[in-house]
Amino acid sequence: MASDGARKQFWKRSNTKLPGSIQHVYGAQHPPFDPLLHGTLLKSTAKMPTTPLKAKRVSTFQEFESSTSDAWDAGEDDDELLAMAAESLNTEVVMETAHRVLRNHSQRQGRPALREAPGLQQKPRPEVESPSPPSGDLRLVKSVSESHTSCPAESACAATPLQRSQSLPHSATIMLGGTSDPSTLSSSALSEREASRLDKFKQLLAGPNTDLEELRRLSWSGIPKPVRPMTWKLLSGYLPANVDRRPATLQRKQKEYFAFIEHYYHSRSDDVHQDTYRQIHIDIPRMSPEVLLLQPKVTEIFERILFIWAIRHPASGYVQGINDLVTPFFVVFICEYLEAEEVDAVDVSGVPAEVLRNIEADTYWCMSKLLDGIQDNYTFAQPGIQMKVKMLEELVSRIDEQVHRHLDQHEVRYLQFAFRWMNNLLMREVPLRCTIRLWDTYQSEPEGFSHFHLYVCAAFLVRWRKEILEERDFQELLLFLQNLPTAHWDDEDISLLLAEAYRLKFAFADAPNHYKK
Numbered sequence: 001m002a003s004d005g006a007r008k009q010f011w012k013r014s015n016t017k018l019p020g021s022i023q024h025v026y027g028a029q030h031p032p033f034d035p036l037l038h039g040t041l042l043k044s045t046a047k048m049p050t051t052p053l054k055a056k057r058v059s060t061f062q063e064f065e066s067s068t069s070d071a072w073d074a075g076e077d078d079d080e081l082l083a084m085a086a087e088s089l090n091t092e093v094v095m096e097t098a099h100r101v102l103r104n105h106s107q108r109q110g111r112p113a114l115r116e117a118p119g120l121q122q123k124p125r126p127e128v129e130s131p132s133p134p135s136g137d138l139r140l141v142k143s144v145s146e147s148h149t150s151c152p153a154e155s156a157c158a159a160t161p162l163q164r165s166q167s168l169p170h171s172a173t174i175m176l177g178g179t180s181d182p183s184t185l186s187s188s189a190l191s192e193r194e195a196s197r198l199d200k201f202k203q204l205l206a207g208p209n210t211d212l213e214e215l216r217r218l219s220w221s222g223i224p225k226p227v228r229p230m231t232w233k234l235l236s237g238y239l240p241a242n243v244d245r246r247p248a249t250l251q252r253k254q255k256e257y258f259a260f261i262e263h264y265y266h267s268r269s270d271d272v273h274q275d276t277y278r279q280i281h282i283d284i285p286r287m288s289p290e291v292l293l294l295q296p297k298v299t300e301i302f303e304r305i306l307f308i309w310a311i312r313h314p315a316s317g318y319v320q321g322i323n324d325l326v327t328p329f330f331v332v333f334i335c336e337y338l339e340a341e342e343v344d345a346v347d348v349s350g351v352p353a354e355v356l357r358n359i360e361a362d363t364y365w366c367m368s369k370l371l372d373g374i375q376d377n378y379t380f381a382q383p384g385i386q387m388k389v390k391m392l393e394e395l396v397s398r399i400d401e402q403v404h405r406h407l408d409q410h411e412v413r414y415l416q417f418a419f420r421w422m423n424n425l426l427m428r429e430v431p432l433r434c435t436i437r438l439w440d441t442y443q444s445e446p447e448g449f450s451h452f453h454l455y456v457c458a459a460f461l462v463r464w465r466k467e468i469l470e471e472r473d474f475q476e477l478l479l480f481l482q483n484l485p486t487a488h489w490d491d492e493d494i495s496l497l498l499a500e501a502y503r504l505k506f507a508f509a510d511a512p513n514h515y516k517k
Contacts, residue, residue: 198224205230210241220444222437222491229336232329233362235443236369254361261304264311273311276318280306283323289344289432292331297348297356302326305364309371316378321423325370328427328436329363343433373450377422385422388454389414392422395458398508403465410474417481421457425449429460430486430494437494452505459500 201224204215215234223231233239238253239246268277284302287293293302305326310318331343337355340346348356376384393414397404407414420428425442427435438456442448461468464484471477486493 194224198226201227201231205234206243208243210234210243212241216444220441222495223440225335228436228440229333232332232439232443233366236366238362238365238369250358250362253365254358257308257361257364258357260308260312264308265304267311268307273307276310277303277307279320280310280318280323283320287323287327288428291344292327292346295348298330301330301356301360301363305360305367308364309368313371313375316375316380319378319382322371322378324424324427325367326363327432328439329366330359331432332436333359333362343436344431370449373447382423384450385419386415388422389418391454392418392457392461395454395504395508396461399458399504400462400465403462403468406469407477410472410477412474412477412481416478418457418461420482421460422453425453426456426460429484430489434486434489434491434494437491438498441498452501455501455504455508456497458504459497463497463500 197218200218201215204210204218205227212234215231219231219235230239234241239249267273280303284299284306285293287302292298302323306318306323309322310316331346334346334348334351334356335343337351338346351359371378374384376382377388378384393404396414425435426438430438442452445452461481464480467480468477471480
């Protein structure tokens with residue numbers, strides 16, 4: 001073995017970072033390393049021995065560690081490392097960046113921005129956090145972001161709340177699409193990124209034959225609002241990939257739908273159909289958002305869509321829950337003609353009648369395409385939902401045994417809260433704006449509504465593990481699961497949820513297999 005001096009020269013020969021050397025962590029929870037504040041702390045820290053005190057049977061790693069122990073011994077290199085840190089970091093830049101992160105975070109919370117540096121230690125919103133993994137278990141989400149590199153104050157990367165997840169492939173990189181909250185990014189960075197993504201979508205959609213696989217890859221991370229209507233129509237299979245065929249297809253399908261109206265809608269008062277129509281008429285005012293459904297024009301449109309679908313699908317007919325699936329399509333398509341920023345505040349009074357007719361037909365066909373893939377959810381006894389709830393139970397038992405056991409000990413059955421998750425595709429659990437973002441990804445995934453939704457529900461349940469484990473009463477636990485606090489969720493929360501669901505899909509893809517037999 002070479003002498004100690006030779007080994008030391010070997011490790012100093014390269015400028016690359018040494019294993020175990022000081023590496024800085026950036027972010028709102030971990031303040032940037034300041035050598036002026038922490039230099040004395042580092043030097044006063046007692047060095048741990050790098051070799052075992054007792055002679056034991058050594059492993060391969062222990063042998064390696066012993067032969068290279070000087071690499072982990074900072075020793076006289078402390079001053080050199082601190083000097084390097086001082087060169088790469090500027091205290092004023094660091095503090096300005098930290099204050100900007102706090103101001104943006106506080107604006108989102110509706111609280112005044114904190115003024116002092118200790119505010120860096122404040123906890124982030126619970127909705128944005130990843131669930132804490134059980135001890136001794138690697139089955140939950142990895143760190144949301146990988147280690148951040150330093151950047152100047154002018155750069156927008158300091159304020160970016162979400163980085164590419166380690167567990168996602170390139171196609172599933174988390175990006176905030178559509179209705180992102182501008183306060184989370186500097187306006188210039190946000191507009192630049194949104195403009196770039198929008199340009200990619202427009203180029204893809206403008207081609208003579210749209211590459212649907214590439215469109216799905218782009219759409220997984222969210223679809224910009226201006227191109228969402230056309231993208232949804234393509235991804236749902238309503239419109240063809242060929243640009244020249246689309247106008248004729250739209251005209252034909254819209255004409256076909258209104259032929260159904262003329263042929264069937266008058267029978268809503270017949271004895272054989274009046275119960276179906278009455279139930280639809282009762283359910284529509286219970287839907288969300290109320291501002292939309294209290295408009296008579298919208299109520300009439302929804303009644304026609306649901307009644308025609310029920311008449312043309314006698315195997316299931318109308319079932320409560322189907323009514324909720326109309327709303328996202330209708331809102332997305334009508335927002336193409338409105339300037340409303342909030343999807344919950346859509347007003348159709350100024351939309352021309354002919355445009356409303358076309359939107360009604362498009363909504364019917366896209367909803368029909370969706371239901372074709374999950375119709376067993378709504379046939380007699382709803383076997384599709386029963387099976388999916390059972391699959392969810394087994395999946396959660398493997399993902400987080402502690403949560404599963406806690407629910408079982410308090411006699412909370414998955415059917416009592418997860419039935420609605422499957423029946424309404426989480427539409428009653430998250431705001432409409434989040435549902436639309438969720439459906440961007442569902443339509444990008446193979447069997448998104450029928451299969452990937454299962455993993456989203458599992459990630460959704462485990463997301464609340466801390467709150468679930470704190471509840472010790474059956475009634476309180478069930479009430480919490482039936483009224484989860486998601487009113488202030490936004491695209492970022494949904495992106496985190498989808499990222500974890502994507503990880504679960506590949507980590508536990510075999511979990512529910514025996515139910516498919």
